[in-house]
Amino acid sequence: MRDLARSYWVVIPAYNEAETVRDVAMRARQQCPNVIVVDDGSTDGTARALAGLDITQIHHEENRGKAGSLQRGFEHALAHGALGIITLDADGQHAPEEIPIFLTASVNAPDVFLVGIRPRDKRKTSFWRYGANRVADFWISWAAGQLIDDTQSGFRLYPATLLRNIDLAEGKERSFVFESEVLIEASHLGTSIGMVTVGVAPRRGSRPSHFRPVYDIAKITFMVAARLLARGMYPAGLYRVVREWIGPSSAEGLSRTDKLAKSSRK
Template sequence: MLPPHNSPPCHTDDNPRPIEYPVLVIPAFNEETTIRTVVENALLVIAQVIVVDDGSTDLTVYSLKGLPVTLLRQPQNSGKAASLWVGFQHALRQGATAILTLDGDGQHNPSDIPRLLTAALKSPEAIIIGARKRPWRIETWHRTLANRIADFWISWAAGYPIADSQSGFRVYPASLLQKVNLEVGKSHSFVFESEILIAGADLGHQSIPVPIESEPRPLPRPSYFRPILDIVRITKMVGEKLLSERLAPRKLISGGFMVLTRRYSRE
């Protein structure tokens, strides 16, 4: 279990003021080759770590033995969205003021956590996104294209340009997670992280990108992100929101204009 709310606050490397109670949530499904290293490196920079095992059938859970983390176990594979939501709710119940997420496959470098927390400290109501540098490569062109298509549609629905909408390395303000109520079923595994950006914009929580390097996975493992199917699902979700009564015509026009005329910011 997480320690009580009076645990020592976390200090960032660029600012002496503390972030009162940040908690890191790591969803994991069959990550036995990477999860221990990811968690060990994370513990060097943040004290409170929750790992949500999503019904792994390998040695993911065993790999965490002896580490000072909170381990939550899903009885069966329920998808990334459900794992994140379980972790969020547990962290909120323990009094988290900011909740970070990163993937368990090693593609995110935990040493970047202080930089994201520094951005969160400066903009406490924003969603901080670790925005990956994504040059075009022959071997990954389909994923890069899918991500940029997702960026376009999600930015349009949110009403402002969003950098790297598919990055799972983020900081969410607790105030946002206390207000949103989104679908977290298995078919929404990757839709959830897109939809929360749109919901956040509606509630006054825009995103701010922090440039990061994306690490290659230490061992080859097929990505759980399926470019065609998941982008179709994301596009469907965005289309439904764009056509809903909730989105006024003025927002449709202004959002589209901003996306078409402004470059994605990666400050």
């Protein structure tokens, strides 16, 4: 596994994550030797928290948003020959110890875009966040033309073949839109989107979440609606999503979240 890990890079975007980023980066480094932390203009000492670690650090003088941080990390990793790039958050919700799940799944499917699917528990999630995520899942799946169970998960493996062929706008205002739009664009480019099951831990530290359920989901919805309108509302995509939702996946011996090579269709 260590030999395989050398061909991959881990990118961790961080904005005011001084309380947690060092621990997350150290644990990620134990799973993969190539770790990049992109400090997105933090003002809380995030850069100081990373001092002395054997990782690559990229610093933004001003906050550029998550999309800008991810793309800077992607550029660096691709320039150093990465076969794929694993992304995870710096707040401790994603366990770096689960990185091998993505690496194992990619062995026989190196060009599949893998998304880590988190368990859903209404009791542990606010009403607004749970509802907003479900709305986003429906819209994005429709626009992508395939069912994606957790479109807002940032724990992913992006194949290098996808990143070299995709061109999405970045900007501070597109932080969470970017991660949704890339799913749609990947599907339309013919990249297979697979899903692996991962855990999720409560967010650590005192910093409030950067994700604003109503505002950010509204922006995502407008982006998706524009794409659907451009494709005449894409009825074929809606049909496929509904068919997959009610389809006999269990009869095939696989749950939706364990299908690692769902084909994307145009």
